[in-house]
Amino acid sequence: MERSNMKKQEHKIVVAVDESEESMYALSWCLRNLLSPNTKNTLVLLYVKPPPSVYSSFDAAGHIFSNNVIETLEKYGSELVNSVMTRAEAVYRNFETKVTVEKVVGCGDAKDVICGTVEKLRADMLVMGSHGYGFIMRALLGSVSDYCAKHVKCPVVIVKHPGEK
Amino acid sequence: MERSNMKKQEHKIVVAVDESEESMYALSWCLRNLLSPNTKNTLVLLYVKPPPSVYSSFDAAGHIFSNNVIETLEKYGSELVNSVMTRAEAVYRNFETKVTVEKVVGCGDAKDVICGTVEKLRADMLVMGSHGYGFIMRALLGSVSDYCAKHVKCPVVIVKHPGEK
Numbered sequence: 001m002e003r004s005n006m007k008k009q010e011h012k013i014v015v016a017v018d019e020s021e022e023s024m025y026a027l028s029w030c031l032r033n034l035l036s037p038n039t040k041n042t043l044v045l046l047y048v049k050p051p052p053s054v055y056s057s058f059d060a061a062g063h064i065f066s067n068n069v070i071e072t073l074e075k076y077g078s079e080l081v082n083s084v085m086t087r088a089e090a091v092y093r094n095f096e097t098k099v100t101v102e103k104v105v106g107c108g109d110a111k112d113v114i115c116g117t118v119e120k121l122r123a124d125m126l127v128m129g130s131h132g133y134g135f136i137m138r139a140l141l142g143s144v145s146d147y148c149a150k151h152v153k154c155p156v157v158i159v160k161h162p163g164e165k
Numbered sequence: 166m167e168r169s170n171m172k173k174q175e176h177k178i179v180v181a182v183d184e185s186e187e188s189m190y191a192l193s194w195c196l197r198n199l200l201s202p203n204t205k206n207t208l209v210l211l212y213v214k215p216p217p218s219v220y221s222s223f224d225a226a227g228h229i230f231s232n233n234v235i236e237t238l239e240k241y242g243s244e245l246v247n248s249v250m251t252r253a254e255a256v257y258r259n260f261e262t263k264v265t266v267e268k269v270v271g272c273g274d275a276k277d278v279i280c281g282t283v284e285k286l287r288a289d290m291l292v293m294g295s296h297g298y299g300f301i302m303r304a305l306l307g308s309v310s311d312y313c314a315k316h317v318k319c320p321v322v323i324v325k326h327p328g329e330k
Binding site: 149 | 199290318320322
């Protein structure tokens with residue numbers, strides 16, 4: 001505890017979650033290590049769906065998607081949101097720490113959505129895995145964590161899954 | 166607190182410090198936010214001096230240093246270590262949190278020394294400013310935080326000074 005009264009009494013942590021094991025590990029690491037018992041902690045689980053334009057454009061290998069594939073991918077996208085949020089719930093229910101959890105689903109370029117959300121919510125911290133944000137976005141846009149670490153104003157925690165090299 | 170007994174009882178945090186305001190801010194942010202009251206926290210202050218070969222080579226603008234300049238820079242380097250560690254002490258003495266502080270001074274390529282130290286100490290976390298590592302190293306080698314975030318195995322916290330854009 002600092003002697004001067006610099007300590008903020010509310011702490012808002014944005015955790016970027018996706019379908020990867022790594023992002024779930026980042027969430028559990030955050031719950032274990034970043035929640036102060038003397039502070040009101042709010043955890044914002046942020047999932048970003050790729051924008052429709054990604055589906056209607058080219059995939060990473062340069063193939064054009066047909067309408068059927070687009071429809072399937074959009075349905076798959078919605079199912080992913082539910083699946084990821086359900087997994088995230090299972091992770092934070094395993095912890096006894098008192099924490100308010102909010103869920104935010106964004107749509108668009110993951111980099112921009114994450115940075116924009118962090119700024120809009122005036123978050124105190126951003127936590128994310130090191131491996132970008134979902135396999136489609138990763139293939140198309142490269143590492144999202146690099147970009148966010150450079151562009152958001154608050155501290156960024158980049159968590160690597162222990163199994164990763 | 167997690168129900169299962171996954172929580173590690175000792176927590177070793179490496180904070181990379183240099184002569185910048187940003188690294189001192191990163192240190193104070195770490196003291197405010199990352200020390201768990203239920204855990205034995207060890208803070209390792211790591212300062213990396215540039216290797217002598219950097220001095221005897223070219224500066225960022227492409228000028229060759231004379232022997233006199235090299236000597237002056239080496240003296241300046243040692244003074245910087247003391248100055249940085251003294252400033253770091255002033256920062257952590259301002260906090261009441263019980264924490265064991267160790268100081269490590271490395272010499273060489275900042276990227277390699279930081280990653281190597283984190284691995285050797287089996288650190289649980291690396292904390293650093295976003296703006297590389299000292300003005301000489303920065304000019305010569307680019308962003309150290311980018312590199313470390315990619316290469317160390319433990320979570321990396323990149324802290325930006327609030328005044329930075």
